[in-house]
Amino acid sequence: MSRFFRQAGDSDSSDSESEDELMSSGDEATAPKAAAPKTGGSRFLRTASDSSSSSSSESDESDSDDDRPKTEVKKGKFLTSGGGSDSSDESDEEGPKVKIKSATEKRLDEMEATGKTIDNALKINDWVAISNEFDKLARMIQRQQNISESISPFYIRTLVSLESSSNSTIAKEKKADKKMNATNAKALTAMKQKIKKASKEHETQIKKFQEDPDQFERDFAAQNSTEPVVAKAKATKTGATDAAAEDFTTVGRGGKAMQFSSEGIFKNLQAIQEARGKKNTDRAEQIRILEKLLEVAATSYQRIRVLLALVSSRFDYNSSVATHMPIELWLAAQREVDQLVSIVAADTAYSVQETTEDYNESEEREPNTENGGVVRIRGSIISFIDRLDDEFTKSLQHIDPHGTEYVDRLKDEKVLYQTICRAQAFYEKTKQDEPLGRVIMRRLDHIYSKPDPVVHALEAEVIASTIQPNMVLTTQRTTSSLIHALCVFLYNCGNSLLRTRAMLSHIYHHALDNDFHSARDMLLMSHLQESIHTADVATQILYNRTIVQLGLSAFRCGLIKECQTMLQDIFTTQRVKELLAQGTHQQRYQTLTPEQERAEKQRQLPFHMHINTELLEAAFLVSSMLVEIPLLASIDSEEQKRKAISKPFRRLLDFADRQVFTGPPESTRDHIMQASKALQDGQWQSCRDLIQSIKIWSLMPESGAVKDMLAKRIQEQGLRTYLFTYAPHYSTLSLVSLSKTFSLPLRTVTSFVSKMIWNEELSASLDQSAGVVIFHRLELTRTQQLAQSLAEKVSLMVEQNEKGLDAKFGSTAGWNDRGDAHKGEKREQAQERRGRGDRTRGASRGGRGRGARFAQGLGNQMAGQTSQRSR
Numbered sequence: 091m092s093r094f095f096r097q098a099g100d101s102d103s104s105d106s107e108s109e110d111e112l113m114s115s116g117d118e119a120t121a122p123k124a125a126a127p128k129t130g131g132s133r134f135l136r137t138a139s140d141s142s143s144s145s146s147s148e149s150d151e152s153d154s155d156d157d158r159p160k161t162e163v164k165k166g167k168f169l170t171s172g173g174g175s176d177s178s179d180e181s182d183e184e185g186p187k188v189k190i191k192s193a194t195e196k197r198l199d200e201m202e203a204t205g206k207t208i209d210n211a212l213k214i215n216d217w218v219a220i221s222n223e224f225d226k227l228a229r230m231i232q233r234q235q236n237i238s239e240s241i242s243p244f245y246i247r248t249l250v251s252l253e254s255s256s257n258s259t260i261a262k263e264k265k266a267d268k269k270m271n272a273t274n275a276k277a278l279t280a281m282k283q284k285i286k287k288a289s290k291e292h293e294t295q296i297k298k299f300q301e302d303p304d305q306f307e308r309d310f311a312a313q314n315s316t317e318p319v320v321a322k323a324k325a326t327k328t329g330a331t332d333a334a335a336e337d338f339t340t341v342g343r344g345g346k347a348m349q350f351s352s353e354g355i356f357k358n359l360q361a362i363q364e365a366r367g368k369k370n371t372d373r374a375e376q377i378r379i380l381e382k383l384l385e386v387a388a389t390s391y392q393r394i395r396v397l398l399a400l401v402s403s404r405f406d407y408n409s410s411v412a413t414h415m416p417i418e419l420w421l422a423a424q425r426e427v428d429q430l431v432s433i434v435a436a437d438t439a440y441s442v443q444e445t446t447e448d449y450n451e452s453e454e455r456e457p458n459t460e461n462g463g464v465v466r467i468r469g470s471i472i473s474f475i476d477r478l479d480d481e482f483t484k485s486l487q488h489i490d491p492h493g494t495e496y497v498d499r500l501k502d503e504k505v506l507y508q509t510i511c512r513a514q515a516f517y518e519k520t521k522q523d524e525p526l527g528r529v530i531m532r533r534l535d536h537i538y539s540k541p542d543p544v545v546h547a548l549e550a551e552v553i554a555s556t557i558q559p560n561m562v563l564t565t566q567r568t569t570s571s572l573i574h575a576l577c578v579f580l581y582n583c584g585n586s587l588l589r590t591r592a593m594l595s596h597i598y599h600h601a602l603d604n605d606f607h608s609a610r611d612m613l614l615m616s617h618l619q620e621s622i623h624t625a626d627v628a629t630q631i632l633y634n635r636t637i638v639q640l641g642l643s644a645f646r647c648g649l650i651k652e653c654q655t656m657l658q659d660i661f662t663t664q665r666v667k668e669l670l671a672q673g674t675h676q677q678r679y680q681t682l683t684p685e686q687e688r689a690e691k692q693r694q695l696p697f698h699m700h701i702n703t704e705l706l707e708a709a710f711l712v713s714s715m716l717v718e719i720p721l722l723a724s725i726d727s728e729e730q731k732r733k734a735i736s737k738p739f740r741r742l743l744d745f746a747d748r749q750v751f752t753g754p755p756e757s758t759r760d761h762i763m764q765a766s767k768a769l770q771d772g773q774w775q776s777c778r779d780l781i782q783s784i785k786i787w788s789l790m791p792e793s794g795a796v797k798d799m800l801a802k803r804i805q806e807q808g809l810r811t812y813l814f815t816y817a818p819h820y821s822t823l824s825l826v827s828l829s830k831t832f833s834l835p836l837r838t839v840t841s842f843v844s845k846m847i848w849n850e851e852l853s854a855s856l857d858q859s860a861g862v863v864i865f866h867r868l869e870l871t872r873t874q875q876l877a878q879s880l881a882e883k884v885s886l887m888v889e890q891n892e893k894g895l896d897a898k899f900g901s902t903a904g905w906n907d908r909g910d911a912h913k914g915e916k917r918e919q920a921q922e923r924r925g926r927g928d929r930t931r932g933a934s935r936g937g938r939g940r941g942a943r944f945a946q947g948l949g950n951q952m953a954g955q956t957s958q959r960s961r
Contacts, residue, residue, distance in 0.1 A: 394469075423474075478509065705786050
């Protein structure tokens with residue numbers, strides 16, 4: 091009831107008398123008696139009939155009112171009626187003592203209230219309310235910083251929790267069929283940015299909090315403590331010696347503390363195994379229990395069993411496939427796998443195998459009780475290796491490759507490689523062929539694409555280890571011999587997938603070492619181009635990477651036509667990054683589903699394994715320039731000029747020809763297009779300077795040798811282009827003049843002219859005594875021109891019909907058997923016969939249109955078919 095309601099027996103005089111007493115001085119010993127209402131009276135008006143409990147409660151109420159001035163509180167304590175001051179004082183001492191909160195504690199209470207509001211909003215996924223409350227919390231922190239107070243652990247804890255909640259919400263939102271409304275989604279995006287900004291500002295505090303939350307809170311309490319807090323901190327410090335051995339107490343189902351001993355290990359393991367996978371299981375608590383069990387394990391069998399369960403629990407901690415495993419957990423799992431392999435490698439009486447006989451898991455097993463003296467324990471070390479490697483790759487995919495964090499994470503590859511080699515040594519010792527092939531393939535994946543210095547650095551740790559596999563760098567001497575030994579074992583393992591991947595890795599390494607001919611011969615003999623479309627996506631990606639590296643190897647070796655043939659198919663698709671798993675290509679009028687987008691991102695290679703696409707494009711365009719420009723100069727009719735070998739290059743060249751004004755070259759494409767125009771005009775020096783000025787060549791090993799090779803090839807193709815272009819205007823041409831014009835030795839010029847005459851590319855004869863080239867002219871009649879055009883069209887129809895037969899009856903029909911060198915030679919000869927056309931045209935200009943078909947014949951012989959994944 092309200093304090094202003096009166097009872098029927100109360101008089102007005104009593105009220106006025108009480109009010110007079112209230113306004114009187116507090117020095118009087120006693121106050122006049124006055125009647126007060128039973129309930130709800132003023133807190134300063136006391137009567138003789140009031141009980142000590144009511145007097146005490148009203149006194150406490152007045153004391154707890156922080157907003158009332160202290161003088162008013164004193165009046166409420168001493169102004170009592172009927173000489174009841176003694177009883178009132180006694181009741182005040184007996185009642186509960188009120189704690190007067192400081193301003194700091196009030197701010198902390200206000201933060202906690204805001205935190206509860208945020209928790210409630212998280213339960214209903216209301217990010218608008220979370221955003222508003224977080225802004226309020228940020229203003230509180232700003233006030234704390236203005237008065238030079240430390241950051242509250244509650245704020246740091248809230249920040250870490252919100253970051254985790256926002257990440258999980260975003261991940262669920264990508265998978266969800268029904269999306270959240272636009273306002274909530276906008277608030278979620280804004281919160282993501284706010285959390286990121288706040289985390290960057292308080293990065294040091296967050297790191298300290300994550301390392302040891304309890305210590306962080308104790309430090310804050312020590313810096314911002316009132317007297318009770320200081321006393322509590324001192325008590326904690328005093329009792330720290332007693333509690334040093336036990337940071338936490340694990341409580342079982344009955345509320346009793348769990349005791350860990352070597353006798354109860356198997357019982358605890360069984361309980362953890364039964365709780366594994368259940369909805370409300372605390373995975374962090376399970377990991378802590380298993381760590382305690384590992385400390386008390388007494389025998390090798392107990393340690394092996396606990397380690398198998400512990401590593402599995404660490405991998406179960408992060409069950410989401412969209413995010414990577416935390417680095418701390420990964421490092422702990424790696425150390426425990428190392429420990430497990432060390433135990434089973436040192437003690438041959440125990441062996442971990444995937445398939446074993448049934449045994450009682452709740453009993454200790456001794457080696458002498460087993461057949462053959464070996465205790466076989468059910469488990470899979472190779473599965474742990476696979477998961478460690480996959481999580482390592484996934485973490486590299488999610489880390490910014492341009493920061494120091496990526497480099498720091500990449501340093502962990504050394505310990506991972508050492509763990510893989512230890513597992514290989516264990517499987518070699520126990521002669522388990524199937525997991526041995528898998529672990530060797532994992533080892534090969536880490537070294538096949540790396541240069542020799544990096545492989546030597548990885549192998550140095552393996553050599554220094556006490557557990558070594560049979561195949562190490564010291565026994566094989568060179569990186570190539572080590573990779574050869576690993577691949578030879580996989581060729582004989584009986585697994586077709588591992589055999590295919592080993593072959594591709596071996597070819598890739600040969601190409602990386604500029605051994606182009608060995609790599610090409612291995613590719614042709616493997617017949618992989620016939621069946622690669624049936625392989626899994628990861629193997630197709632490896633095939634594409636191998637073909638691209640083979641093209642770069644041909645380019646570095648100066649084999650321009652082979653390089654252009656190898657790289658043509660992959661650049662024709664205009665999906666280079668997607669085919670190499672280095673990015674996604676969003677096609678026009680096609681949108682990817684969330685599942686397809688996630689699958690594309692998961693198969694992306696880490697940044698350090700990428701092949702530079704700009705360098706790849708430069709090699710392809712320069713090779714196309716050196717092949718296409720002489721071909722264009724050798725063709726008369728516009729119809730034949732439209733038949734391009736390299737459509738991407740021809741498209742760029744046509745676009746450059748349509749430009750009205752051409753400025754200085756800026757990009758790599760600009761340099762190559764202007765160099766192509768200069769080569770067409772006979773200015774081979776300008777072409778050479780433009781090509782050598784491209785800065786991307788510095789990324790290629792031995793860039794100086796590559797530039798010299800390009801200068802030589804430009805001189806040679808410039809000579810061919812000059813002869814094709816200006817042959818109709820000469821009757822004879824001096825070889826010495828050609829040698830001076832193109833700065834080539836006379837012997838080289840003579841060789842090139844003789845080769846062109848032999849291949850019927852040039853209708854001329856060579857007079858070496860006079861040192862001149864004599865050109866022959868023979869104009870074709872109209873009938874001969876029509877006959878030649880008809881022959882070419884018939885040849886095109888025959889080729890189309892053969893392709894149709896190949897598609898209808900399979901690869902055995904026609905000329906589709908690319909692996910057969912004999913058939914490839916027959917096919918090339920047939921194409922040469924079709925390319926010649928009318929012999930009369932060969933007498934005039936030597937069958938200049940044959941160059942394109944000759945290159946296509948080489949392309950058919952080479953295995954340049956790039957696998958294209960269908961969505």
